[in-house]
Amino acid sequence: MNTVWLAGGIFLLTYALIVSERVHRTISALMGGVAMILFGVLPQAQAFHSVDWNVIFLLAAMMIIANVLKETGLFQWIALQAVRLGKGDPFRVLVILSLVTAVTSAFLDNVTIVVLVAPVTLFVASNLRVNPVPFLIAEILASNIGGMATLVGDPPNILIGSAAGIDFLTFISNLGPISLIILLAFIGLSRVLFKNDLKTGQSASVDIQALDTSALITDPVLLRKSLVVMGGVIAGFLAHGALHLEPATIALTGATLLMLWGRSDPHHLLRDIEWTTLFFFFGLFITVEAIVEVGIIETIAQAALKLTGGSLPMTSMLLLWFSAIASGIVDNIPYTATIIPLVQSLGQAMPADPLWWSLALGACLGGNFTLVGAAANVVVASLAEKSGHPISFGLFLRYGAVTTFMSLVLASAYVWIRYL
Numbered sequence: 001m002n003t004v005w006l007a008g009g010i011f012l013l014t015y016a017l018i019v020s021e022r023v024h025r026t027i028s029a030l031m032g033g034v035a036m037i038l039f040g041v042l043p044q045a046q047a048f049h050s051v052d053w054n055v056i057f058l059l060a061a062m063m064i065i066a067n068v069l070k071e072t073g074l075f076q077w078i079a080l081q082a083v084r085l086g087k088g089d090p091f092r093v094l095v096i097l098s099l100v101t102a103v104t105s106a107f108l109d110n111v112t113i114v115v116l117v118a119p120v121t122l123f124v125a126s127n128l129r130v131n132p133v134p135f136l137i138a139e140i141l142a143s144n145i146g147g148m149a150t151l152v153g154d155p156p157n158i159l160i161g162s163a164a165g166i167d168f169l170t171f172i173s174n175l176g177p178i179s180l181i182i183l184l185a186f187i188g189l190s191r192v193l194f195k196n197d198l199k200t201g202q203s204a205s206v207d208i209q210a211l212d213t214s215a216l217i218t219d220p221v222l223l224r225k226s227l228v229v230m231g232g233v234i235a236g237f238l239a240h241g242a243l244h245l246e247p248a249t250i251a252l253t254g255a256t257l258l259m260l261w262g263r264s265d266p267h268h269l270l271r272d273i274e275w276t277t278l279f280f281f282f283g284l285f286i287t288v289e290a291i292v293e294v295g296i297i298e299t300i301a302q303a304a305l306k307l308t309g310g311s312l313p314m315t316s317m318l319l320l321w322f323s324a325i326a327s328g329i330v331d332n333i334p335y336t337a338t339i340i341p342l343v344q345s346l347g348q349a350m351p352a353d354p355l356w357w358s359l360a361l362g363a364c365l366g367g368n369f370t371l372v373g374a375a376a377n378v379v380v381a382s383l384a385e386k387s388g389h390p391i392s393f394g395l396f397l398r399y400g401a402v403t404t405f406m407s408l409v410l411a412s413a414y415v416w417i418r419y420l
Helices: 002-020 025-038 044-049 053-072 074-085 090-107 110-128 133-147 155-164 168-194 220-243 247-261 266-271 275-293 296-308 312-329 332-346 353-366 375-386 393-419
Strands: none
Touching: 002 025, 002 275, 002 296, 025 044, 025 275, 044 275, 053 074, 053 110, 053 155, 053 220, 053 247, 053 266, 053 275, 074 090, 074 110, 090 110, 090 133, 090 168, 110 133, 110 375, 133 168, 133 353, 133 375, 133 393, 155 168, 155 332, 155 353, 168 220, 168 353, 168 393, 220 247, 275 296, 275 332, 296 312, 296 332, 312 332, 312 353, 312 393, 332 353, 353 393
């Protein structure tokens, strides 16, 4: 019993530090993981074994590939082409940039995508003489919706796919359709959400159509090599079940080949990996393993079954909506890592498939609820603040809450019709 209270106390303290942001979330997670070992809740061997290396190496490999693509200027080229396609109309440009962000977020980590698109968006809004904040908020919302579609688009999906043994093709065939439906609904909703913020009586200070976008591609040879490798990696993801290879192995193969073929400096590429995110996962995996080991998750699972009467539809809806609300309060990455063992436990009493999809939908869509709901939100808010256009918690909530509610209604109908 003492071990249960000790593990629960360490876990709650770790979560409190992550939510409060008084201590950097990576340090908080590592402190929690180390404390579980030091206080004897977990032996070191079990603690280190609990780290999901499929998740770690998949994230690291995709970061390497994205960093190589970044050096070619591809993302800046895509963004300015989108602006030219929008012919300088602010709302049209917002829609196109949102679509570009959503689609690219499905195949590369959405945090990486928003880091690359946000600076270009600030430049675009400056030249259109409109407030960049609506553009940035729309891109955040679109990145979380688009990232939901695939196994590699959003970190919660990587965690779920690895824990449940769901492959890339299964993931996109199940969540791709609802992601597209929600994305189209969001585009329609954005006309109402951002209508008043995009009005401008001034003309652009630069002729967008006259911009020379060809100069943005800084290394055409490397770009061609990168696109070939990226195409091979996506094909590998689609076929990894038949190949009997984990997504991490395919992504690592692609990253290694790209570094070799592109003659890239590994010191430079590896330095740009988001090590803080990876070490955050290290600490989190250990902390969550500890509360599973002492039986806390099993107790919560039994309470959830009692609350829903063991009904699969009720349990799925509860998981979907609770995950969304919780992910809006706490970053969806630690929430998902914590709730996965609970879903595994519930899956012993009922079919697990609807539960996994409910969790994925809730965690990803809940990331749009508040400014701290997902890593992409925090990153863009930081970039916006540095540029002199801060995004407040309340302002984001105004857009995020409406988008999340609309998304959850559609997701609930989808889960009910398709799985229940």
